[in-house]
Amino acid sequence: MKRALIALGILLLVIIVPLVVQNEYLFNLMILICLYSILAHSWNVLGGFCGQISLGHATFFGAGALTFRYLWLSGVSYYVALPAGALSALILASIIGFPSFKMKGHYFAIGTLALAMILLHTVQNLLPGVSFITQECLDQYNLLTIYYLALGVGVATMLAVWALSRSKIGLAMVSIRDDEDAAEAIGINTFKYKVISMSISTLIAGFAGGIFAFYCGTYYYYVPFELGWSFDPLLIAFIGGAGTVVGPVVGAVVFVLLKELFATHLGQVNVLIFGIVFIIVVLFLPKGMVGVVTLFRRSKKTR
Amino acid sequence: MLEVHDVDVAYGDIQALWGVSLNVQKGEMVALVGSNGAGKSTLLRTVSGAQKPRKGTITVEGIRADTADAHKVVDLGVALVPEGRRLFRDMTVLENLEMGGYIGRARKLKEDKLEWVYQMFPILKQRLNQLAGTLSGGEQQMLAIGRGLMSDPKLLLVDELSLGLAPIIVKNIYKTLKEINRSRNVTILVVEQNVRLALEVADRGYVIENGRITMEGKGQDLLASDEIKSAYLAIG
Amino acid sequence: MALFLQILSYGVINGALYGLVALGLSLVFGVMNYLNVAHGALIMLASYAVFWACYYLKFDPFVSMILVAPTFFVIGWILFQGLFQRILRFEEGEKIKNSLLISFGILLIFSNAATMLWTADERAVTTDYTGKVIELLGVRIPYIGIASVVLAIIVIVAVHFFLTRTYFGKAIRAVSQDNEAAGWMGINTKMVCLVSFALGVALATFPGVVIALQTFNPIVSFDLTNKALIVLVLAGVGSLKGVLFGGLLLGAVEAVSVFLVGSAYREVVGLLLFVFVLMFRPQGLGGRKS
Numbered sequence: 118m119k120r121a122l123i124a125l126g127i128l129l130l131v132i133i134v135p136l137v138v139q140n141e142y143l144f145n146l147m148i149l150i151c152l153y154s155i156l157a158h159s160w161n162v163l164g165g166f167c168g169q170i171s172l173g174h175a176t177f178f179g180a181g182a183l184t185f186r187y188l189w190l191s192g193v194s195y196y197v198a199l200p201a202g203a204l205s206a207l208i209l210a211s212i213i214g215f216p217s218f219k220m221k222g223h224y225f226a227i228g229t230l231a232l233a234m235i236l237l238h239t240v241q242n243l244l245p246g247v248s249f250i251t252q253e254c255l256d257q258y259n260l261l262t263i264y265y266l267a268l269g270v271g272v273a274t275m276l277a278v279w280a281l282s283r284s285k286i287g288l289a290m291v292s293i294r295d296d297e298d299a300a301e302a303i304g305i306n307t308f309k310y311k312v313i314s315m316s317i318s319t320l321i322a323g324f325a326g327g328i329f330a331f332y333c334g335t336y337y338y339y340v341p342f343e344l345g346w347s348f349d350p351l352l353i354a355f356i357g358g359a360g361t362v363v364g365p366v367v368g369a370v371v372f373v374l375l376k377e378l379f380a381t382h383l384g385q386v387n388v389l390i391f392g393i394v395f396i397i398v399v400l401f402l403p404k405g406m407v408g409v410v411t412l413f414r415r416s417k418k419t420r
Numbered sequence: 421m422l423e424v425h426d427v428d429v430a431y432g433d434i435q436a437l438w439g440v441s442l443n444v445q446k447g448e449m450v451a452l453v454g455s456n457g458a459g460k461s462t463l464l465r466t467v468s469g470a471q472k473p474r475k476g477t478i479t480v481e482g483i484r485a486d487t488a489d490a491h492k493v494v495d496l497g498v499a500l501v502p503e504g505r506r507l508f509r510d511m512t513v514l515e516n517l518e519m520g521g522y523i524g525r526a527r528k529l530k531e532d533k534l535e536w537v538y539q540m541f542p543i544l545k546q547r548l549n550q551l552a553g554t555l556s557g558g559e560q561q562m563l564a565i566g567r568g569l570m571s572d573p574k575l576l577l578v579d580e581l582s583l584g585l586a587p588i589i590v591k592n593i594y595k596t597l598k599e600i601n602r603s604r605n606v607t608i609l610v611v612e613q614n615v616r617l618a619l620e621v622a623d624r625g626y627v628i629e630n631g632r633i634t635m636e637g638k639g640q641d642l643l644a645s646d647e648i649k650s651a652y653l654a655i656g
Numbered sequence: 657m658a659l660f661l662q663i664l665s666y667g668v669i670n671g672a673l674y675g676l677v678a679l680g681l682s683l684v685f686g687v688m689n690y691l692n693v694a695h696g697a698l699i700m701l702a703s704y705a706v707f708w709a710c711y712y713l714k715f716d717p718f719v720s721m722i723l724v725a726p727t728f729f730v731i732g733w734i735l736f737q738g739l740f741q742r743i744l745r746f747e748e749g750e751k752i753k754n755s756l757l758i759s760f761g762i763l764l765i766f767s768n769a770a771t772m773l774w775t776a777d778e779r780a781v782t783t784d785y786t787g788k789v790i791e792l793l794g795v796r797i798p799y800i801g802i803a804s805v806v807l808a809i810i811v812i813v814a815v816h817f818f819l820t821r822t823y824f825g826k827a828i829r830a831v832s833q834d835n836e837a838a839g840w841m842g843i844n845t846k847m848v849c850l851v852s853f854a855l856g857v858a859l860a861t862f863p864g865v866v867i868a869l870q871t872f873n874p875i876v877s878f879d880l881t882n883k884a885l886i887v888l889v890l891a892g893v894g895s896l897k898g899v900l901f902g903g904l905l906l907g908a909v910e911a912v913s914v915f916l917v918g919s920a921y922r923e924v925v926g927l928l929l930f931v932f933v934l935m936f937r938p939q940g941l942g943g944r945k946s
Contacts, residue, residue, distance in 0.1 A: 170753065170756075216935070217931075217935070219935045219936075220934045220935055220938065221938070222749060222752065223691060223749075223752040223753060223756060224889075224934050224938055226753075226756060227691075227885050227889070227934070228930075228931055228934045228935070231885075231886075231927045231930050231931050231934075232927075232931060234882070234923070234927050235924050235927045235928060235931070238921065238923050238924045238927075239921075239924060242920045242921065344878075348760070355757070386768075386772065388764055388768045389764065389765050389768040389769055389772070391764065392761040392762065392763075392764035392765035392768070393761070393765060395757070395760070395761040395764070396739070396757075396758050396761035396762070396765075399754060399757045399758055399761070400739075400742060400743075400754075400758065468840060469839070470836060470839065470840070489839070489844075490836075490839035490840055491839050491840075491841075491842050491843055491844045491845070494840065494841065494842030495842065499840075500840045502836075502837060502840060506834055506836070506837035506840075507837075508829070508830050508833045508834060508837065508838075509833065510829070510833055511826070511829060511830065511833070515826055518823070518826060519826060519827070519830050519838070519841045519843070520841055522823065522827060522841045522842045522843050523841075523842035526842075527823070567841075571841070571842060
């Protein structure tokens, strides 16, 4: 009960604060946090819950961005374009994502990475230019709108993942993560649940891509397909706590804030520091920050 | 030669051996028998250093073996012929034998040991350059034993050699083992599911059930005992 | 026709390079199931090492290998003892995953450290023979290309010799087939893993030399890791011959695609081949079915 109240409190805070504090810098930060937490959630559903480590999420992020951008610039309103983008990511997943389950274990990771690279190269060749924002769309552009959209999608995502974690489907996914052969042996159709997991995951990634395309004024078409968008959610989910509901959000907050801190002060070093942080997390904090908090809570209880 | 004293072994939370004690005197051939899952292989794995006991000690000629890594145990003069053979399938027969004689002092004796192995298992000499994975079951078992002999062991541990082999092949291999034991005075501890076969060749035997030693005695005496007869030999 | 042969010759030269690139990665993966995606960064660092050796010490790049290779062996030793040995105790699936993640962190760290230290400027080692070519059947083959192929052959033959004719080399093969059984032979498996890893890193020297003679900057780390992974998958686990053939296959496929559709999709073709093999023949063209 207490946790629900805290969550509600935080929610109210993030809804109301921007109305009061009209700080553009703050908006940008919060939009980024929402964006990254949505993308991290997307990776988490497939990787953290279902155990299928994908390095190909840039593809679905990019697909969502591309579709949204095309529709929005053509005059479709953004609240139609956004789900359309998500849907396009799902369709793409059904073409290249589901078949990639044929690659087992670590092959899946490098195979999805290869797929992401293929798409990146293809987009770079087919659409080498810049996506310019049109005048009508520029008129619609409002940081506050974008923020609330991102926040809305972010909260919806988190609720969906929370519901998933408590459902039978979620349970099946976790069992596949823990021991796929055992799960298969007790009768779970692992392929079916992996497909479900990837569907949800890519749908969310598509939403994230759409938000990116909405948020970024002008960018090269290939940017949302860049591999950073594959690696960042993985980093974030790990730092926050893979396989948890809150982890991606915590990780996103840490990620964006640290990035800001380092970028303004240290420039290039931030990627280096992330590399170090990442290694430390993998070696010593396999459950991420959420794990640290749980340990802390547990030690408090035993006292 | 080998002294196992009050050993407890567990895999994580699951305990496999409870207070197991046994000994093997120099020059003896001892059999440890019991049904599937009784803990026989666990004991050999522990003696050979692949598993560490939670409690108790294992000494080989007075030197502690339970604290040593597997490769150090080989230095002490203990060679394991593992359950399932565990040959290096993509390496040739000769290479497998060479790996058996990897440790320093065995390398010096390589030609000598090879001759001995060819004597005991002539078929191996004919298959020297064949990949171990292409041999028949019986040949693989012979190679596994030959490989164990290459390190010039004082104590040879043989884990479930009868698994998957035709009875006549198993009988012949046990005859050869007895020969190895007699002619070169190599102490042998065999672990077997086939109770009759093992107790027929062994000098002494131990019976293990559910991780505990339940009986001990001379091979022939055990074979004749009523408990063994009814529990393992389906007689009476 | 001459154009086709020309492009094919470049395919062979590149293929030899790709084989060298994948060699260290394949060795380490075969022995202990570590997927070291930082291997590309290590090659990049080796290129820089060769570059500095040539610049400051005025060595010929191929001579500088004598200095660089042992240095990188030590670097590999330190990397393993300091970092990678911590995941030895995990079981197979976890080892691959954790080694992937950790080496990914290393990849980020090394490539960015290099950019910070040495800028993103492109470098190249030029020698007296850099521009020279030899004409054969109407095909122009650069001296450096020939040297690369010869180097690749020598290195791979040397590694093959090491693995099949020395006790330690055979111990390495034994450990990669059955770690536990190798221990029962008296082989110190931890030491074998350590030396294998250090050797894998030292092997980065050779593709490093070849890359140094072309142009390079810190970003090549990612490209090289890419190529190494593709060749690894084509070759299959535990197959040394496979590495050479895998490299040549990749080089040939790229060359043919350049001939047919131009160079824009050169990378894509290799990646498509990669995915195809992963899906339908994951044990690779030379590897054993595990």
